[in-house]
Amino acid sequence: MRITLLFCLVLLVGCSEETDPNDSILPDDIVLVDPLEGLPLDEAINKHIKSTLDITATEKYTYEIFRGDCDGDDSLDIVVAVNLLDRAMTKAIASGQLPKYAETGYMGHFNYIVYIDGFTRKFDPPKVIPSSPHAKLAINFEQIRTPNHMDFTVDYRIKDAGFRDYYTVMNGHPRQILQTPIFSGVGEKESEAFKVRYETGSYSMCKDIVVYKGSFENIVPESEFDIYEFNPDIVGTDQLERRWFFNEQDFKYYTQKAQ
Numbered sequence: 001m002r003i004t005l006l007f008c009l010v011l012l013v014g015c016s017e018e019t020d021p022n023d024s025i026l027p028d029d030i031v032l033v034d035p036l037e038g039l040p041l042d043e044a045i046n047k048h049i050k051s052t053l054d055i056t057a058t059e060k061y062t063y064e065i066f067r068g069d070c071d072g073d074d075s076l077d078i079v080v081a082v083n084l085l086d087r088a089m090t091k092a093i094a095s096g097q098l099p100k101y102a103e104t105g106y107m108g109h110f111n112y113i114v115y116i117d118g119f120t121r122k123f124d125p126p127k128v129i130p131s132s133p134h135a136k137l138a139i140n141f142e143q144i145r146t147p148n149h150m151d152f153t154v155d156y157r158i159k160d161a162g163f164r165d166y167y168t169v170m171n172g173h174p175r176q177i178l179q180t181p182i183f184s185g186v187g188e189k190e191s192e193a194f195k196v197r198y199e200t201g202s203y204s205m206c207k208d209i210v211v212y213k214g215s216f217e218n219i220v221p222e223s224e225f226d227i228y229e230f231n232p233d234i235v236g237t238d239q240l241e242r243r244w245f246f247n248e249q250d251f252k253y254y255t256q257k258a259q
Contacts, residue, residue, distance in 0.1 A: 036123060048114065048123050049082055060086040067118075068141030070169040072149035075118035077169070079152055081137035082126060084110040088133045105132030105159050105228065113137065113154060115174045124173055129165070131156035134228035144168070144198060145206045145246065151177075160186040160227050164196070166209070166253075178209060178244060178253040183216060183234060186227040191218050195236025206246035209253065213239040 036044040045063065055061055063082045070077040088110040092101035110133035112126040129137060135157035141150040145168050152174075154165045161184035167174040185191030195214040198207040216232035244253040 036121075044121075044123075045080055045114070045116075049080075049126070052114075052126050053082070053084070053112065055084075055087075059084075059090075062136070064136065064139075066139040066141070066152070068150040068152060069118070070115075070141075070150050070152060070174075071117070071119075071172065072146075073119050077118040078116040079139050079174075080114040080116065081139055081154075082112040082114060083133055083136045084112075085133040102224065105134055105157070107132050107158060111137050111156060113139070113174075115169070117172050120172065122172060127174070129154055129156050131158055131163075132228060134225055142198065143207075144209070155182065157228055160184060160188060162232075175251075177246075177251070180209070180211060180242075180244075183214075183232055185218070186230055186232065187219060187221045191216065193232065193234045194241055195234050197236070202243070202245040204246050204248045206248070208246075209244040211241045211244070212236045213241050 036048060039047065045065070049055060049061065049063060053061075061082060061084050063080050066079045066081065067076040068079075069075065085106075088101075088106040088108060091108075092098050092106055095101065107130070109128045109130060111129045111131045113129060114126050115124040116122070131137075138155040140153050140155070142153060143149075144151045144166070149169075151166060151168045154167065156163055156165075162182040164180055164182050165176055166178040166180075168177050169175070180196070181192075181194065182196070183191065183193040193214040193216050195212045197210045197212065199210050200207065202208050214234045214236045216234045218232075219226065219230055221227050221230070243256045245256070246253050
């Protein structure tokens, strides 16, 4: 199926090697000074984005701020969605293969999220969301693992398809717990859509993430970029596609595909 191939592409592109922060431990006599301490929030965010993503003085970028209590400490945490469309366009032009890049929606490492703990104001390093920068990331907060705090989701686009990543916050850092397709085939003869609902947990207190088949009113795009601005209103059905249930011991969601 079309969306299965795109889903595999997301998993392949999104894989990266993780390093253990304990691999590099500073001597006791060295004191680190937080360069963002004392700065106004917008200034601190801009400084963090520019330094960690190597953004030049002339490079354009945009970001949006989303707030929710992700760790139950009664302070609003922040997820920043960063978009580097200008970088994607510059890279495509420099390659001399602009049509090829345009065909894939400039797919690459041009959308990022940055998590900021609302209580400590500690900034996580940017996490790349491989996707098309023509569509900005959409962040939403949901009570999934526990009613005591919020988890958050990240919606993004790859060509004519939409995907959703699920994150929970552990020890002040976001941890991805699930990734699922939402729709595909925008502007195509054949399309596919899914409606996600949160239901009582099957094996733990964490809610099941239940995916039902759905549909949406498709469009005929006037330009190749219309598909990235189109956010389909998906109508769900009662036809079960897949049920995801959380295993506390492994700290993972497992799936049970409908028969």
